[in-house]
Amino acid sequence: TVSRPMGLRGKQQQGTSRIPSQFHKEERVAMKEALKGAIQIPTVSFSPKESNTTALAEFGEYIRKVFPTVFSTSCVQHEVVGEYSHLFTVQGLDPSLQPYMLLAHFDVVPASEEDWEVPPFSGLERDGFIYGRGTLDNKNSVMAILQALELLLIRNYIPRRSFFIALGHDEEVSGMNGAQKISALLQARGIQLAFLVDEGSFIVDGFIPSLKKPFAMISVSEKGAINLMLQVNMTPGHSSAPPKETSIGILAAAVSRLEQAPMPNMFGSGSLKTTLQHLANEFPFPTNLILSNLWLFQPLVSRMMERNYVTNAMVRTTIALTMFNAGVKVNVIPSTAQATMNIRIHPAQTVQEVLELVKNIVADDRVQFHVLSAFDSLPVSPSDDQALGYQLLHQTIRSVFPEVSVVTPGICIGNTDSRHFTNLTTGIYRFNPLYLQPQDFSSVHGINEKISVQAYETQVKFIFELIQNADTYQRPVSDLHEL
Numbered sequence: 001t002v003s004r005p006m007g008l009r010g011k012q013q014q015g016t017s018r019i020p021s022q023f024h025k026e027e028r029v030a031m032k033e034a035l036k037g038a039i040q041i042p043t044v045s046f047s048p049k050e051s052n053t054t055a056l057a058e059f060g061e062y063i064r065k066v067f068p069t070v071f072s073t074s075c076v077q078h079e080v081v082g083e084y085s086h087l088f089t090v091q092g093l094d095p096s097l098q099p100y101m102l103l104a105h106f107d108v109v110p111a112s113e114e115d116w117e118v119p120p121f122s123g124l125e126r127d128g129f130i131y132g133r134g135t136l137d138n139k140n141s142v143m144a145i146l147q148a149l150e151l152l153l154i155r156n157y158i159p160r161r162s163f164f165i166a167l168g169h170d171e172e173v174s175g176m177n178g179a180q181k182i183s184a185l186l187q188a189r190g191i192q193l194a195f196l197v198d199e200g201s202f203i204v205d206g207f208i209p210s211l212k213k214p215f216a217m218i219s220v221s222e223k224g225a226i227n228l229m230l231q232v233n234m235t236p237g238h239s240s241a242p243p244k245e246t247s248i249g250i251l252a253a254a255v256s257r258l259e260q261a262p263m264p265n266m267f268g269s270g271s272l273k274t275t276l277q278h279l280a281n282e283f284p285f286p287t288n289l290i291l292s293n294l295w296l297f298q299p300l301v302s303r304m305m306e307r308n309y310v311t312n313a314m315v316r317t318t319i320a321l322t323m324f325n326a327g328v329k330v331n332v333i334p335s336t337a338q339a340t341m342n343i344r345i346h347p348a349q350t351v352q353e354v355l356e357l358v359k360n361i362v363a364d365d366r367v368q369f370h371v372l373s374a375f376d377s378l379p380v381s382p383s384d385d386q387a388l389g390y391q392l393l394h395q396t397i398r399s400v401f402p403e404v405s406v407v408t409p410g411i412c413i414g415n416t417d418s419r420h421f422t423n424l425t426t427g428i429y430r431f432n433p434l435y436l437q438p439q440d441f442s443s444v445h446g447i448n449e450k451i452s453v454q455a456y457e458t459q460v461k462f463i464f465e466l467i468q469n470a471d472t473y474q475r476p477v478s479d480l481h482e483l
């Protein structure tokens with residue numbers, strides 16, 4: 001159990017007094033109303049080529065209106081990048097402190113009105129929750145970051161350490177026009193970041209059956225991905241005299257073989273092993289002993305992890321069949337059948353290795369492979385005593401969520417805009433300061449996405465604290481020992 005951040009000790013801000021993270025009633029009402037207004041703007045990304053650009057532009061106007069201090073304070077510079085994304089540069093007093101970045105995105109995936117209990121773009125408040133697409137992914141972060149800065153600036157805060165706030169408009173469809181352009185712009189300016197904080201992980205609660213206590217997981221890497229299209233071409237013809245095999249049958253058999261043969265379990269060479277070792281003492285007997293002795297029980301634990309879809313995704317490369325197309329008429333045998341799949345690559349494997357495995361399982365030369373896009377898993381960011389970003393998050397979790405006794409590094413099974421910033425920093429941390437239970441996880445990209453008013457206020461408080469914590473002059477503990 002890691003109960004306190006090891007790397008940052010002693011007094012934080014020499015010379016300046018800390019601004020307490022307490023907000024008046026009117027401020028708390030204003031902050032939840034601001035989030036509701038953000039949810040009401042349908043900033044939907046449908047595909048890399050199709051998004052609601054009117055809404056994206058409106059969102060830009062909206063943040064100017066609700067965060068007037070951010071836009072009028074001289075130490076904050078604002079730029080629009082890639083037409084709709086936003087980059088804020090907050091100038092710190094001490095240029096010797098390396099800047100960091102807070103990253104989030106305000107585009108959302110589509111939501112079909114009829115499935116929801118409340119309209120997905122209503123931002124309606126019910127029983128202490130604000131409902132709507134983007135309340136967890138990821139307008140909560142966009143609004144909480146700007147809200148925390150607004151409240152700090154109103155209290156005359158000036159940072160010591162400079163930082164950037166980057167808000168992407170196309171994360172859900174690649175981040176090529178938003179995050180990637182921001183990254184290129186900062187690289188051209190010669191910027192290197194001390195660390196970066198993005199979405200991608202949570203204080204997770206209830207994902208492992210016998211683990212009753214929630215724990216904070218800071219993702220230090222994310223899986224790679226391949227979008228792969230399989231295609232079979234056969235001679236078309238009249239359905240009254242069919243051949244023994246058709247393009248549809250051959251392709252269906254191929255994808256069925258893929259579903260029947262999961263990719264290998266990589267538990268032994270992955271970071272989930274480290275995560276579980278951090279958690280061992282939180283489990284009741286005998287699981288605590290089992291997890292403390294993975295040298296003996298690794299095969300047992302790796303099988304246990306396969307039982308649930310989320311933990312299964314953490315131990316292996318997964319393949320999801322997402323599109324299947326063939327045929328135009330009931331009495332015409334089509335020439336072409338296509339199946340598209342979304343593969344998420346475990347960090348212990350590469351794109352090339354996974355493609356080889358998939359080819360070997362399909363084992364049919366009539367099936368053509370078309371790689372639509374592919375990238376390897378992301379480098380693992382440091383989480384040791386000397387890792388400033390990790391330690392600042394750890395410290396802030398400890399003060400804002402004192403009831404959370406374990407903070408552990410983990411891996412993000414989805415992808416985030418942060419992957420476009422590996423040129424600027426090795427310290428990329430994915431953490432959303434919110435509790436997440438399995439039903440909340442299903443609502444992300446699903447139905448009835450919602451955030452409690454209290455959880456949103458806590459997220460604002462967390463960022464308010466994190467920004468001030470980042471003003472530290474403390475060097476990592478091991479450096480101090482050398483002095």
Ligand SMILES: CCCCCCCC/C=C\CCCCCCCC(=O)N[C@@H](CCCCN)C(=O)O
Binds near residue numbers: 175199202207310416
């Ligand atoms: C010890 C095990 C406990 C496991 C608990 C895990 C709980 C789940 C935690 C995090 C969920 C992941 C959220 C990931 C955010 C992903 C954002 C997203 O949807 N990104 C898209 C990007 C698409 C880019 C287009 N190519 C995606 O990944 O599809």
Ligand SMILES: [Zn+2]
Binds near residue numbers: 105137138171199
């Ligand atoms: Zn997201």
Ligand SMILES: [Zn+2]
Binds near residue numbers: 172445
């Ligand atoms: Zn998303």
